[in-house]
Amino acid sequence: MNHLTVESTDKAEFYQQMAQQHGTPLLILDCDQLVKQFNVLTEALPGVELYYAIKALPHPAAIQTLDVLGAGFDIASSGEIELIREQGASARHTIHTHPIKRDSDIRDALRFGCTTFVVDNIWELEKFVEYRHRVGLLVRVSFPNPNTKIDLSRKFGCREDEVSMLIQKAQSLGLHVKGLSFHAGSQCPDSRNHVHAVEQCAKIIDDVYQNSGKLLSVLDIGGGFPVEYIESVMDIESFCAPIRLALKNLPDHLQIIAEPGRYLCAPAMTSVSSVMGKAKRGDTCWYYLDDGVYGSYSGQLFDHVTYPLTLYSDIKENEMAVLAGPTCDSIDVIAEQVSISPLSIGDLVVGHQMGAYTSATSTNFNLFDKAKIVVINQAVKTVKNVLQFGKN
Ligand SMILES: Cc1ncc(COP(=O)(O)O)c(C=O)c1O
Structure with a gap:
């Protein structure tokens, strides 16, 4: 099953903004x-x-x-x-x-x-x-x-x-x-x-x-x-x-x-990584992302899970591609033999359902930084603070 979807929607703007504000790799905790x-x-x-x-x-x-x-x-x-x-x-x-x-x-x-x-x-x-x-x-x-x-x-x-x-x-x-x-x-x-x-x-x-x-x-x-x-x-x-x-x-x-x-x-966290390099190897284009199986995608090894991915592109034609993580190890690949629109360096790859057993098991192998976790919609924290104030 192809677990990769290509969209050109408003959501892309949100992820772009988050990436610009916080850098990548990112995990957005909602x-x-x-x-x-x-x-x-x-x-x-x-x-x-x-x-x-x-x-x-x-x-x-x-x-x-x-x-x-x-x-x-x-x-x-x-x-x-x-x-x-x-x-x-x-x-x-x-x-x-x-x-x-x-x-x-x-x-x-x-x-x-x-x-x-x-x-x-x-x-x-x-x-x-x-x-x-x-x-x-x-x-x-x-x-x-x-x-x-x-x-x-x-x-x-x-x-x-x-x-x-x-x-x-x-x-x-x-x-x-x-x-x-x-x-x-x-x-x-x-x-x-x-x-x-x-x-x-x-x-x-x-x-x-x-x-x-x-x-x-x-x-x-x-x-x-x-x-x-x-x-x-x-x-x-x-x-x-x-x-x-x-x-x-x-x-x-x-x-x-x-x-x-x-x-x-699991549904509460979304990964945003970006393409840091690319290479053509035979007929296949290899894209190297700044997050991979030693990082937020560690669940692909430890938890036996493959995450749904979204790429945002307006280009219609497809090519065979591999999405790989940043480390020097060749098992650090998150998607293989996928047919996708060509990506440019800096383009974003978004991973969904990435809250459970992801950052919890990530490493900083090769001393690549782990994804930064950015929290959004933490309204209930404010409610708790208000309640605590109420007690005093
Ligand atoms: C003792 C125990 N309880 C609860 C859990 C959580 O399980 P799940 O994430 O499948 O809900 C685990 C997972 O390893 C566990 O070992």
């Missing part, structure tokens, strides 16, 4: 999009508390925006805790979801005020013994998902038949297990694995109660909600409808939380 995504997912999953997985886009403006909307935060490292702390977000609405932690990670999280942690094995449980009066644990269960390229159940999560043994072990250590968690895989093409996982967790929760009288009170259904890149995906309402049905069958007392990353932030 907070209005974060608000929209949060509201749509909240409507699609009523009664589910959303904890933003900040690993997807650990940017202060994203955290401030989602904090004002009432999101909680999924944190997985001391660095992420520090970022949340700096934005003044409440520790009460955080969960530490990394199943493997050092003692210093646990201490940093507790010092911050985060008291919910995810575990998936005995050795991890033992790390909590000295903090047993201060923590509530979620046992992460693995539900492999062969339907997505980003299956997060290989590296983490215990088998379903290990849960009761872990809960017994926790009880013998004086630890409080308050629930279960899973991650059905990222960028899931459909919600079958979410539904399967919810149903299996319901059985486990029932078994635990029948066998030990212990009532688990939390189910964390993870992330995995998809966005459209170059292939179309289910709209979020259709994706969530079967999950809603499955959740309806759970006992009323259960608190349901989710940890969306990609869905909230």
Whole structure:
């Protein structure tokens, strides 16, 4: 599928202005999009508390925006805790979801005020013994998902038949297990694995109660909600409808939380890079951009995603082209064998849906600068300031 469109529209002017004002490479973070995504997912999953997985886009403006909307935060490292702390977000609405932690990670999280942690094995449980009066644990269960390229159940999560043994072990250590968690895989093409996982967790929760009288009170259904890149995906309402049905069958007392990353932030960021050089190699024109797979397009390697691109041109005839990044490595190519109008040095290439797992995983290999992130429409920050003023 050709993921490149050529347009000559007013939008080009906006990107030109931004490029002139800030230089390239750029990433434009539009907070209005974060608000929209949060509201749509909240409507699609009523009664589910959303904890933003900040690993997807650990940017202060994203955290401030989602904090004002009432999101909680999924944190997985001391660095992420520090970022949340700096934005003044409440520790009460955080969960530490990394199943493997050092003692210093646990201490940093507790010092911050985060008291919910995810575990998936005995050795991890033992790390909590000295903090047993201060923590509530979620046992992460693995539900492999062969339907997505980003299956997060290989590296983490215990088998379903290990849960009761872990809960017994926790009880013998004086630890409080308050629930279960899973991650059905990222960028899931459909919600079958979410539904399967919810149903299996319901059985486990029932078994635990029948066998030990212990009532688990939390189910964390993870992330995995998809966005459209170059292939179309289910709209979020259709994706969530079967999950809603499955959740309806759970006992009323259960608190349901989710940890969306990609869905909230992917549409919120747009990349603007420019052509810094060109060469004719055989029949193909090579364009060298000032951003590539070692930079904002790192998700093409790490996240297995190809981003929709737009070029702005009035020229009608096409040529075969390669769009490459700036580094000296030959894997640094973002689009190959594309048929596009000829570009000039300085022309812009715009990448869409580039908020999730892009700047988060970019490097400055070859010491090329990472793209500058420019925030627009950060209105809710002002609202928060006003609210804070109101408190004083
Ligand atoms: C524990 C955990 N929670 C949530 C997420 C976010 O997933 P997604 O971006 O698919 O919503 C991830 C992604 O790696 C994760 O590992």
